[in-house]
Amino acid sequence: MTDRCEETLGVGLLCEGQHDPGVPPAGLRRSPSGVDGLTTEHLIINMGPQHPSTHGVLRLIIEVDGEEIVAVEVSVGYLHRGIEKLAEHRRYDAVGTLMDRGDYVSGMMGELAFALAAEQLMDVEVPRKAHWLRSLASELNRLASHLVWYGTFGLDTGAMGQFLYAMREREALLDILEALSGQRMMFNYIRPGGVVADMPLGLTEQIRTFLSTFDTYLDEYHQLLGGNEIFQMRVKGIGTIDRQMALAFGLTGANLRAAGVDFDVRRARPYAAYPELDFEVPLGTTGDAWDRYIVRMGEMRQSARMIAQLIDGMPEGAFTAKVPRIIRPNAGEAYASVESSRGETGIHLFADGTEHPYRMHYRGPSLFAAQALEEILPGHLIADAVMIVGSTDIMLGELDR
Amino acid sequence: MRPAIADIERLLAAFEETTVAEETPGVVARVSLADVGDVLAELKSAGYESLVDFDGMDTGELIELTYRMRSYSFDVELFVKTTVAYGGTIESVWYEYPSALMPERETAELFGIHLAGHPNPKRLLTTDGVAPLLRKDVPIRTVEEVRAR
Amino acid sequence: MAIDKFTGENSIAFIRSEQLFDFARRNSLWYIAFGIACCAIEGLMSASGPRFDFDRMGVFFRNSPRQADVMIVAGTVNHKMALTVKRLYDQMPEPKWVVAMGACACTGGPFREYPNVVLGVDTIIPVDVYIPGCPPRPESVQYAFIELQKKIARRTEERLAARNR
Ligand code: SF4
Numbered sequence: 001m002t003d004r005c006e007e008t009l010g011v012g013l014l015c016e017g018q019h020d021p022g023v024p025p026a027g028l029r030r031s032p033s034g035v036d037g038l039t040t041e042h043l044i045i046n047m048g049p050q051h052p053s054t055h056g057v058l059r060l061i062i063e064v065d066g067e068e069i070v071a072v073e074v075s076v077g078y079l080h081r082g083i084e085k086l087a088e089h090r091r092y093d094a095v096g097t098l099m100d101r102g103d104y105v106s107g108m109m110g111e112l113a114f115a116l117a118a119e120q121l122m123d124v125e126v127p128r129k130a131h132w133l134r135s136l137a138s139e140l141n142r143l144a145s146h147l148v149w150y151g152t153f154g155l156d157t158g159a160m161g162q163f164l165y166a167m168r169e170r171e172a173l174l175d176i177l178e179a180l181s182g183q184r185m186m187f188n189y190i191r192p193g194g195v196v197a198d199m200p201l202g203l204t205e206q207i208r209t210f211l212s213t214f215d216t217y218l219d220e221y222h223q224l225l226g227g228n229e230i231f232q233m234r235v236k237g238i239g240t241i242d243r244q245m246a247l248a249f250g251l252t253g254a255n256l257r258a259a260g261v262d263f264d265v266r267r268a269r270p271y272a273a274y275p276e277l278d279f280e281v282p283l284g285t286t287g288d289a290w291d292r293y294i295v296r297m298g299e300m301r302q303s304a305r306m307i308a309q310l311i312d313g314m315p316e317g318a319f320t321a322k323v324p325r326i327i328r329p330n331a332g333e334a335y336a337s338v339e340s341s342r343g344e345t346g347i348h349l350f351a352d353g354t355e356h357p358y359r360m361h362y363r364g365p366s367l368f369a370a371q372a373l374e375e376i377l378p379g380h381l382i383a384d385a386v387m388i389v390g391s392t393d394i395m396l397g398e399l400d401r
Numbered sequence: 402m403r404p405a406i407a408d409i410e411r412l413l414a415a416f417e418e419t420t421v422a423e424e425t426p427g428v429v430a431r432v433s434l435a436d437v438g439d440v441l442a443e444l445k446s447a448g449y450e451s452l453v454d455f456d457g458m459d460t461g462e463l464i465e466l467t468y469r470m471r472s473y474s475f476d477v478e479l480f481v482k483t484t485v486a487y488g489g490t491i492e493s494v495w496y497e498y499p500s501a502l503m504p505e506r507e508t509a510e511l512f513g514i515h516l517a518g519h520p521n522p523k524r525l526l527t528t529d530g531v532a533p534l535l536r537k538d539v540p541i542r543t544v545e546e547v548r549a550r
Numbered sequence: 551m552a553i554d555k556f557t558g559e560n561s562i563a564f565i566r567s568e569q570l571f572d573f574a575r576r577n578s579l580w581y582i583a584f585g586i587a588c589c590a591i592e593g594l595m596s597a598s599g600p601r602f603d604f605d606r607m608g609v610f611f612r613n614s615p616r617q618a619d620v621m622i623v624a625g626t627v628n629h630k631m632a633l634t635v636k637r638l639y640d641q642m643p644e645p646k647w648v649v650a651m652g653a654c655a656c657t658g659g660p661f662r663e664y665p666n667v668v669l670g671v672d673t674i675i676p677v678d679v680y681i682p683g684c685p686p687r688p689e690s691v692q693y694a695f696i697e698l699q700k701k702i703a704r705r706t707e708e709r710l711a712a713r714n715r
Contacts, residue, residue, distance in 0.1 A: 049634055050584050052613045057586055057631065076503075077526035078631045079587055082541075082664030085534055089541060089663065097660060104588035120425060148591070167599030174596075185592060185685055247450040247473060250500030261473055268476065335426035335469070335480075348426070348456055348467065359535075361456035361467075371503040397587060400526055527666055528630050534666065541663040550657065550669040 042070055047385070049078045055152060055389065056396030058370065064382055072377040072385075074370050079400040087360040092118055092327040093191050095357065100186040102362055103398040106145040108137045108177075109340035110398075111190040114360070116271055116336035117349040118192040121329035128273075129317045130194035135273035136310040137180060137189055138338075139303045140207075144173040145341035146300050149393045153293070154225050156390040157234055162225050169217065172210050179203050192327055194320025204311050214304050222297055235289040239376050239388035242287050249372040252365045253343025254299060255392055258284035258291035265339035276313075277306050289391035296393070326355050342366055342393055364398030403428050404477040412447050416440055429480040437483050438492045441468065445497045448472045449479065452498035457508040459537045460484075464512050466491065468501075485514055487536075493519035511535040572706040575619065575645065576699045582618035583611040584638060586625025589652040592685040593624040602688040609695055615641040620698070622691070623677075626654040626661050627668045639675045647701075649694050650677045653684040660684065 048059035057078035063071040083098045090098065099110035112134055119126060151166030174184045179200050181189035189196050225231055241251065246259040256263060264281045266274040282298030284291030331353040337346035343365025352358040369392040377385055409421045409430055418433040419440070432440045441452075454469035468481040485491055491509070493516050495502045506525040509516045513533030516522040532539045565573075585594050597604045598611060612618045615638045627635055639648065650671050653659030658669040671677060678701060679694045 049631065050582075050615075050638055052583050056590070073521075074503075077524075078628070078634070079626065080526040080628055080630065081587075081626045081661040081667050082534065083661075085541065086661065086664055101588055101660065105591060148595070151595075164600050167596065168601070171596070171599065171601045184687065185588060248499050250451050250453055250498070252453070263473055332425050344453070346454055346469075348454070348469075350458055359458045361454075361458070363454045363456075367503055367507075368500055371500070374502075375499070526630075531629070531666060534664075539665075542665055543663075547658065547662045547669065550673075 045382075048075075052155075055394060058389070058394065058396055058399075060373070060377075060385070060389075062377070062382065062385065067381050067383075069377050069380050069382060069385060072374050074373050076367075076370060076396070077400055079396045081400070083401045084360055084362055087357055089356060091355050092329065092357065094188075095360065096188040096191055097186065099362070100188060101397060102364065102401060103340060103342065103345065103366075103395050104185060105148050105395060106141045106341040107185060107187050108134075108141040108190060109338050109345055110362075111188065112138060112272065113336055113338045113340075113345045113347045114349070115190050115192045116338065117334045117347040118327070118329055118351075120334035120336060121332050121349070121351050122192060122323070122327065123330075124193050124321045124323060126194055126321055127318045129198075129315050129319050130321070132273045132310055132314055133195045133199065133319055134190055135277070136307065136314075137177070137187070137195070138272070139306045139310065140173055140177055140180075142303050142341045143300060143307075144170050144177065146296055146303075147173070149296060149341075149390075150221065150225070150300075153390045153393075154231075156386045157231055159225060159228070159231065162221060165217070165221060165224070169214070176203065176206055176210065179206065191320075191323075192329075193323035194318070196320070198319045199314070204314075207307060207311050211304055211308055215301070218297070218300060218304070226293060226297065232290065234384075235293060235387055235391065237288050237290070238380060238384045239289045239292075239391055240287050241372065241376060245372070245375065246287065249375065250368040251343065251372060252368070253339065253341075254292055254295045255343065255365075255369055255372075257281065258295045259287035260285055265337055265344050269337065271336075271338060273310065277309055279306050289387055292391045292393075328353060328355050337363070340365065342395055342398070343369070345398070362398065362401055364395075364401060366394040366396070366399040369394050370399055402477050404475075404479055409479065412443060413440060415443075424480075427478055427480055429482055431482045434483050434485055434489070434491065437466075437468075437481070438494055438497075440481060441470075441494050442497050444470055444479070444481070448474055450474070452494070452500045453478075455501055455504040455508065457512045457514075457535070459512065459535065461537060463487075464489075464514060466508070468494075488513060488515070490515040490517050492517050493522075495519060566710075568709065569706050572702055576702045578608040578610075579620045579647075579695060579698065580610050580612045580618050581620040581622050581649075582615050582638065582642065583613050584615075584621065584624075586623070586627065586631065587654065589624035589654070589685045592688055593622055593651045593681075593691045597688045597691055602692065604692065604695070607692070607695060615639075616643060618642055619645070620647045620649060621675075622649045622651050623655040623671045623675075624651045626659065627671050627674070628666050629668060630666075632668050632674050635671065636674050647678045647698055648675055649679045649681065649691075649698065651681045651691060651694070652686055653682060656680045656682060 042063050044063050049057035059075040061073040087095045096111040099114050100107035102110050147166040147170045151163035154162040178184050181187035243259045246256050279302045282295045284295050329351045334349045337344050346363035348361035350358040406421050413419045416436045421430045449470040449472045451471045453471045458465045463484045465484050470479045510524045650656050655671045661667045681690050681694045
């Protein structure tokens with residue numbers, strides 16, 4: 001056992017200083033400040049990678065002065081597993097499996113981004129029904145993803161009840177997604193050219209049943225968490241990201257819209273069935289954690305609205321275009337982006353005419369949200385750090401890739 | 402939306418070796434490595450507020466870097482491309498665009514290039530001693546290696 | 551409750567203390583809330599949700615390794631993470647068990663070819679139960695816990711047999 005452990009751990013892998021708490025990371029200051037002859041010292045504490053509120057394996061190295069955060073370093077890479085590199089060795093219809101595991105709570109959107117990028121280089125006309133099914137899958141997945149965020153955001157504040165309700169709803173959604181694609185989380189449903197399968201019989205009724213109660217439940221959930229005065233006091237006014245800062249740090253999605261910037265890829269660069277759908281883009285004003293909460297709750301409502309429209313207007317026809325068994329797009333470069341649950345997911349694809357992508361770059365919105373934390377957190381209390389990290393809704397799978 | 406090519410050409414007229422053309426992903430401005438910092442500063446003053454994406458690609462001889470810029474006020478997008486040799490050095494643009502902080506570190510580490518002017522040029526994703534994994538000459542594990550686990 | 555098996559009608563049981571401890575351990579397997587990747591959503595989050603509700607088996611999460619008996623390694627372990635996993639395992643008090651959840655923790659899974667990924671967590675720490683799947687369904691995790699309970703029960707018998715030999 002020990003031999004193997006050494007073999008695995010010892011091949012020059014562990015960076016010096018990375019795991020050694022004795023060495024303060026560069027960029028963090030260790031400045032003693034004196035009050036009435038008493039000297040105090042800033043304390044460096046380490047949060048993560050195993051921490052219940054970092055939503056995965058995020059590591060924050062925090063320098064505190066008493067309870068107040070002075071400086072933060074975000075350390076990532078604990079889930080780096082080479083999605084971009086491995087995509088160069090997968091066929092085009094199999095890259096979706098990697099994209100699922102990137103942003104693992106909303107896999108459909110990752111698949112969709114890749115499919116859109118590949119289709120730009122293929123001579124293929126995607127049928128109308130495929131567009132609608134893609135939108136349907138995305139919106140269902142967005143609901144499931146936002147429910148995870150809602151549940152865990154409450155957990156960060158110390159609430160427990162809403163987590164169970166959110167999980168109950170999510171299970172109903174996962175049942176629908178499983179009926180649609182065959183898996184609960186890793187779908188590989190959206191592929192270049194269309195989707196894998198049509199809606200099974202009876203799914204429309206299943207979705208209607210779900211929607212019939214969802215709106216009422218959503219009000220209830222909003223009351224449960226957002227109507228709670230303690231919760232409001234804890235999230236209002238913390239973690240403010242104003243418009244200028246959001247743009248400078250490249251934030252997208254709900255984090256950007258909470259700052260009042262009206263940009264939604266579904267609206268600004270329409271794809272799939274979104275041009276034909278009627279929906280609103282909820283906006284915030286100040287960009288604090290409370291606004292991000294409100295925007296995401298509003299998005300859930302809009303998603304439910306869209307799902308209702310999508311199942312009512314689902315067109316007839318083929319669910320996929322005719323694509324060869326082995327897809328070989330034309331050589332070239334393509335960029336496609338979609339609005340995933342966390343922001344803008346982009347795929348930069350280089351094809352060289354073979355059956356494998358030459359290079360695929362995956363723009364994860366969480367990476368940009370995470371680096372903004374270094375700027376937002378200083379000045380807050382350490383208890384608020386958890387709330388702010390929770391409110392940005394980062395997903396480590398697409399952060400490290 | 403795509404900006405007019407003439408606008409970008411006028412904006413970047415001061416930089417020689419700059420070509421602006423329409424390609425599949427959008428309007429692409431190819432600039433030389435030395436000019437990148439100035440070009441991006443110029444674009445920022447012209448209203449491109451956000452650097453949305455930054456990535457690299459190994460062409461086999463060089464590393465091609467892509468900056469994806471977006472202006473929310475004018476709702477336009479622009480790709481700026483440049484190339485750097487293996488083991489070369491790129492100038493960090495974090496001062497204009499703080500969003501480049503981590504993507505630059507990531508690209509530098511995974512393609513084996515160096516960063517100049519970066520406040521924290523440490524490795525981002527992997528530990529010390531790991532080869533630049535996204536380069537084409539770094540292979541992935543073979544089937545035999547995986548089997549011999 | 552299963553305690554009837556021991557006590558019978560008279561509510562008195564004569565058992566060895568270690569047997570009692572094993573009984574208690576078997577029915578309160580607290581796992582450390584340590585999700586690494588996608589599997590954590592299924593194995594830790596859905597599992598503690600209302601549908602699968604692991605609490606009824608006495609399986610509950612603790613946030614500190616010092617209070618946990620079981621470690622569910624739910625996700626891909628890479629070389630940067632490996633030392634943290636090992637350190638967490640070392641911090642858990644004896645007796646402790648490890649469940650390797652998902653293809654990644656068992657063998658490296660879909661990412662096995664990437665040089666930065668550890669080929670299975672059993673190269674770092676000893677594993678008691680492997681759950682295949684990508685991700686395994688919460689039912690499989692439940693089954694893994696039942697197997698783990700059986701394994702602990704077996705250990706009592708083995709110890710007794712060794713003593714009586
Ligand atoms: S086994 Fe599959 S679901 Fe589990 S962590 Fe690995 S890739 Fe994710």
